[in-house]
Amino acid sequence: MTQGLVVRAQNGDAAAFGALIAAHYDRIHRVAWKWSGNASDAEDIAQDVCVKLGRVIGQFDGRSAFSSWVYRITINAVRDLQRQSTRRARHAEAYAEVAPDDHPAEQEAAATSVQLWAAVRRLPEKQRDAVLLVYAEELSHAAAAEIMGIGEATVSFHVHQARKTLRGLL
Incomplete structure (x- = not known):
């Protein structure tokens, strides 16, 4: 179609x-x-x-x-x-705002989400793109590779590097 x-x-x-x-x-x-x-x-x-x-x-x-x-x-x-x-x-x-009337547990989860996505946006370009396609868009590494114009193994490498970088940012 x-x-x-x-x-x-x-x-x-x-x-x-x-x-x-x-x-x-x-x-x-x-x-x-x-x-x-x-x-x-x-x-x-x-x-x-x-x-x-x-x-x-x-x-x-x-x-x-x-x-x-x-x-x-x-x-x-x-x-x-x-x-x-x-x-x-x-x-x-920020990726999302925490409303003052939210319950504390929801505020904490929302704040963590905001911090995580803010950190993802600070990643180097290829790492950020790979993480957002694989985790935010829930695409396979193969689909992300097609979109990014790189090999599937390279997407996996960028995701791996992003995880290491994020550990240092968070």
Whole structure:
């Protein structure tokens, strides 16, 4: 089904392109949220990705799954925004906020989650990408390798290195 929509969208069918965006928007936004840790940035990234998909849909050659191609575009959009943010010295918001009326155990779990994902976002780029794809997106090492454009063993290496790095950060 997706392949047919892609071909139609590449041939200028606006309804097919809309159907592709509708089918992939939630994933695009979720990935943007997990990578950026900021709701506002995630919305901006998701919108930018949708616009970019409209411009580059003709470049999709089918060598990988369409969803993998969309992941790569989304991850690159996140990196672009992060580079811009770094240049402007903006600070990212926490992955999630702990509400004051939460129960203490829930606050502690939420705080731990916030600290963990904040630490993940400080990892070197390849380690961060591997961890987020494997653990946040729950993809196999093979699927993460396809998205990252590297070998499966290299994904495993980056995940292993990330674990060691995170032990030092937490």
